[in-house]
Amino acid sequence: MNCLSCLIKEKASQELGVPFDEVEGIENIRIYSYKELKQATQGFHDFNKIGKGGFGSVYQGKLKNEAVVAIKVLSSESKQGVQEFVSELKTIANVVHENLVELYGCCVEGNHRILVYKYLANNSLAHTLLSKRSSNIRLNWRVRAGICIGIARGLSFLHEEIKPHIVHRDIKASNILLDDDLTPKISDFGLAKLFPPNMTHVSTRVAGTMGYLAPEYAISGKLTRKADVYSFGVLLLEVISGRCNTNKRLPVGDQFLLVTVWNLHERDDLLSIVDAELDGDFNPEEAHRFLKVGLLCTQDSPQLRPAMSAVVQMLTGKKVVSLETIKPGFISDFGDLKVKGEESKVVTLNTTSCEFLKTEKSSALNSFTHASITFTAICDRED
Numbered sequence: 382m383n384c385l386s387c388l389i390k391e392k393a394s395q396e397l398g399v400p401f402d403e404v405e406g407i408e409n410i411r412i413y414s415y416k417e418l419k420q421a422t423q424g425f426h427d428f429n430k431i432g433k434g435g436f437g438s439v440y441q442g443k444l445k446n447e448a449v450v451a452i453k454v455l456s457s458e459s460k461q462g463v464q465e466f467v468s469e470l471k472t473i474a475n476v477v478h479e480n481l482v483e484l485y486g487c488c489v490e491g492n493h494r495i496l497v498y499k500y501l502a503n504n505s506l507a508h509t510l511l512s513k514r515s516s517n518i519r520l521n522w523r524v525r526a527g528i529c530i531g532i533a534r535g536l537s538f539l540h541e542e543i544k545p546h547i548v549h550r551d552i553k554a555s556n557i558l559l560d561d562d563l564t565p566k567i568s569d570f571g572l573a574k575l576f577p578p579n580m581t582h583v584s585t586r587v588a589g590t591m592g593y594l595a596p597e598y599a600i601s602g603k604l605t606r607k608a609d610v611y612s613f614g615v616l617l618l619e620v621i622s623g624r625c626n627t628n629k630r631l632p633v634g635d636q637f638l639l640v641t642v643w644n645l646h647e648r649d650d651l652l653s654i655v656d657a658e659l660d661g662d663f664n665p666e667e668a669h670r671f672l673k674v675g676l677l678c679t680q681d682s683p684q685l686r687p688a689m690s691a692v693v694q695m696l697t698g699k700k701v702v703s704l705e706t707i708k709p710g711f712i713s714d715f716g717d718l719k720v721k722g723e724e725s726k727v728v729t730l731n732t733t734s735c736e737f738l739k740t741e742k743s744s745a746l747n748s749f750t751h752a753s754i755t756f757t758a759i760c761d762r763e764d
């Protein structure tokens with residue numbers, strides 16, 4: 382280590398109040414003071430608040446050097462100590478890729494746990510694509526295809542190119558931010574690790590979040606990279622169709638995007654789901670391929686879902702999309718879930734924490750009246 386990095390390490394160690402050794406690898410992120418971030422957001426004023434998610438609130442801020450940043454104030458429920466926080470932060474700080482949001486630094490003063498990111502002016506895909514009324518940006522076919530491939534590349538990098546790999550856990554439209562040139566950037570990767578393990582990161586504020594959860598993750602909490610692949614598949618279908626994964630205002634039978642796409646696939650009419658806003662101006666061969674990849678990624682069995690590197694190859698036409706796609710698995714509601722497996726059981730999920738409240742044997746099934754969907758639980762297979 383040269384003298385300069387020694388000095389930076391020393392400074393970070395003092396500012397964070399953690400041992401010198403703990404700071405290894407964190408030299409490339411800045412340590413902000415609480416005062417500095419308070420000034421940048423005018424006292425964390427509401428009019429600077431740009432969003433609120435499962436982890437806390439996000440503010441737009443302007444630093445003294447005029448740089449505009451997104452300041453994420455992690456919720457106070459996080460009881461993680463400074464050392465654990467810093468050690469997890471190191472893994473995030475060193476992960477750099479064109480399709481990942483850049484982390485500038487953090488503030489770890491007292492109880493405060495704050496992350497400072499590059500501010501992305503074009504907001505999220507949820508804003509740009511799925512709530513069209515609040516955005517003036519129109520995404521043409523080329524841009525959409527580029528967004529899908531970019532997200533796939535970012536995820537493939539997290540899953541397969543870094544060690545230890547990172548499972549995102551919360552891939553969804555609001556976690557895909559768009560740069561000035563509409564390059565997609567995945568946000569919130571690695572964030573779940575900044576919280577104590579018993580604290581969930583899954584936001585139930587956004588009704589659609591549920592629609593991204595892989596069945597095996599929602600049911601058993603079993604988390605593998607394939608849970609991200611599932612969420613990516615849902616997102617892919619949303620980008621192509623311009624529709625949210627769940628829309629309770631649509632007629633019954635058409636409320637769940639996955640079901641609709643699957644039915645169209647069976648009728649050999651997949652292309653009719655492509656966003657009407659494109660006015661037919663899209664590449665049909667490519668759109669068909671993308672939709673099939675979406676169905677493949679959302680297979681009920683994690684093993685049938687491809688790895689993200691294979692997804693990139695399929696989307697870019699370098700690998701053939703397997704035709705053996707079977708009906709996707711999905712969960713329609715956080716309410717009671719009826720799970721069919723070798724051992725039938727009733728599982729009640731807590732809507733706020735997504736943790737199991739109760740798991741009972743099949744006798745309860747008889748009195749079970751409002752199960753939203755039945756599917757096969759796959760709890761203990763490897764990634």
Ligand SMILES: Nc1ncnc2c1ncn2[C@@H]1O[C@H](COP(=O)(O)OP(=O)(O)O)[C@@H](O)[C@H]1O
Pocket residue numbers: 431432433434435436437438439451482498499500501502504505508555556558568569584
């Ligand atoms: N780096 C950023 N640049 C611009 N806007 C951001 C940034 N990070 C987050 N946001 C905005 O803040 C909102 C809330 O973010 P977050 O707390 O991660 O919750 P969620 O991802 O559940 O929406 C996002 O939906 C997005 O609109």
Ligand SMILES: [Mg+2]
Pocket residue numbers: 434555556568569
């Ligand atoms: Mg987010």
